[in-house]
Amino acid sequence: MRALFSKGEYMTEVMDCNDRIKEIRADKKLKHADISEITGYSPNTVKKWLTAKDSKHYQVAPVQALKLMEQWLSEGAKPIFQMSTEPSLPSALAEVWALTNHKGGSGKTTSVINFALMLSKQNSEIDPTRKNNVLIVDADFQQNATKSLVPFPNDIKLSISDLLRLNDSGKTYSYKKSDVKYDVLGVDLLAATNTMSSDIAGIEPHDLVFALKEILEWFKPHYDYILIDGLPSKGSWYVSVIAAADKVVIPFKPNKFDVWGVSDVFEHVKKLRIREINKKVRVAAVFCSDVARPYRILDKVILEEVQDRYPDVFCPTTIKNTVKVKEGCDAYPPQSVADYDPKHDVAEDYRQVLDFIKNAK
Numbered sequence: 001m002r003a004l005f006s007k008g009e010y011m012t013e014v015m016d017c018n019d020r021i022k023e024i025r026a027d028k029k030l031k032h033a034d035i036s037e038i039t040g041y042s043p044n045t046v047k048k049w050l051t052a053k054d055s056k057h058y059q060v061a062p063v064q065a066l067k068l069m070e071q072w073l074s075e076g077a078k079p080i081f082q083m084s085t086e087p088s089l090p091s092a093l094a095e096v097w098a099l100t101n102h103k104g105g106s107g108k109t110t111s112v113i114n115f116a117l118m119l120s121k122q123n124s125e126i127d128p129t130r131k132n133n134v135l136i137v138d139a140d141f142q143q144n145a146t147k148s149l150v151p152f153p154n155d156i157k158l159s160i161s162d163l164l165r166l167n168d169s170g171k172t173y174s175y176k177k178s179d180v181k182y183d184v185l186g187v188d189l190l191a192a193t194n195t196m197s198s199d200i201a202g203i204e205p206h207d208l209v210f211a212l213k214e215i216l217e218w219f220k221p222h223y224d225y226i227l228i229d230g231l232p233s234k235g236s237w238y239v240s241v242i243a244a245a246d247k248v249v250i251p252f253k254p255n256k257f258d259v260w261g262v263s264d265v266f267e268h269v270k271k272l273r274i275r276e277i278n279k280k281v282r283v284a285a286v287f288c289s290d291v292a293r294p295y296r297i298l299d300k301v302i303l304e305e306v307q308d309r310y311p312d313v314f315c316p317t318t319i320k321n322t323v324k325v326k327e328g329c330d331a332y333p334p335q336s337v338a339d340y341d342p343k344h345d346v347a348e349d350y351r352q353v354l355d356f357i358k359n360a361k
């Protein structure tokens with residue numbers, strides 16, 4: 001693997017924007033929550049920017065945060081309550097989807113790869129003259145998405161671990177497409193490495209919960225969609241994945257263990273909103289990622305139960321169980337089933353589920 005950051009190859013210069021943010025704060029008599037509303041960063045992170053420089057909690061604010069503060073000033077420093085009906089970040093920023101369910105094998109990675117590849121073939125809504133720019137973020141220690149997209153570990157470029165280290169030391173990263181682009185793939189990848197588990201273990205849980213959201217701020221201006229492949233376990237990193245999302249998408253297979261996983265995600269989304277860690281996160285879709293059709297009786301009962309419980313976000317289309325899904329994903333480079341076998345029923349299933357998620361409010 002290439003030496004990361006040692007030659008300043010990926011790392012931008014450390015810039016301390018905090019003094020200017022403090023100045024604006026004092027001048028406009030802003031609270032932590034106001035700065036959070038303007039910049040899109042959590043109030044806890046804002047606190048770290050505003051704390052004394054010699055405090056162990058002190059964190060250097062990203063340049064992007066200062067830019068958003070300056071933009072707010074230049075637009076006339078509107079009262080914050082008037083902003084709450086407007087997006088706090090420009091509309092060109094990526095929509096972040098987290099595919100999550102702590103139950104293993106519920107279809108997270110397969111769905112991320114299929115949806116990401118399909119989105120990358122669609123025209124961008126921001127600029128219809130080009131295709132969507134899509135980034136896959138592999139947040140799973142197993143590295144399944146990474147290994148599917150980059151078969152040789154030596155070819156891995158930028159990883160989540162690199163950025164966690166950078167973020168934890170209060171530094172900032174300046175985006176370079178070549179850090180996440182792999183020539184044969186139609187999507188970019190922020191990879192997982194085999195040290196990710198131990199790297200994450202070294203970060204305080206209260207910091208870890210915010211870490212992925214903060215890291216993705218560096219990437220959001222460059223993408224239409226960012227899709228996170230979640231992990232099959234619980235803990236602060238699992239919460240961090242949900243906290244980083246605009247839309248949470250929950251795949252499940254029709255068995256009771258997967259359904260317990262669905263309800264756990266709802267609980268966490270609720271807590272993240274109530275605690276104002278991410279006020280905008282919401283469940284956009286719950287969908288069955290793999291089911292035999294025609295339905296077996298027990299599968300039908302489980303599907304109806306999930307629909308009754310989550311009627312607003314339950315996706316009526318289910319993904320058919322077929323070897324075509326595996327064949328597309330196992331190819332190198334991987335293909336979405338919509339490309340691998342466009343006329344197959346399952347290709348239409350994926351198209352419909354993707355539309356359901358895109359259209360979810």
Ligand SMILES: Nc1ncnc2c1ncn2[C@@H]1O[C@H](COP(=O)(O)OP(=O)(O)OP(=O)(O)O)[C@@H](O)[C@H]1O
Pocket residue numbers: 103104105106107108109110111140142144230231232289290291319320321322323325326329
């Ligand atoms: N519609 C489908 N038809 C057939 N097989 C499928 C379908 N969807 C998923 N699978 C298979 O189910 C298995 C589990 O899927 P996947 O790895 O995507 O789940 P996961 O939630 O990412 O698992 P983990 O929690 O271990 O990361 C894989 O072998 C995948 O190929």
Ligand SMILES: [Mg+2]
Pocket residue numbers: 108109110140144145229230
């Ligand atoms: Mg997986």
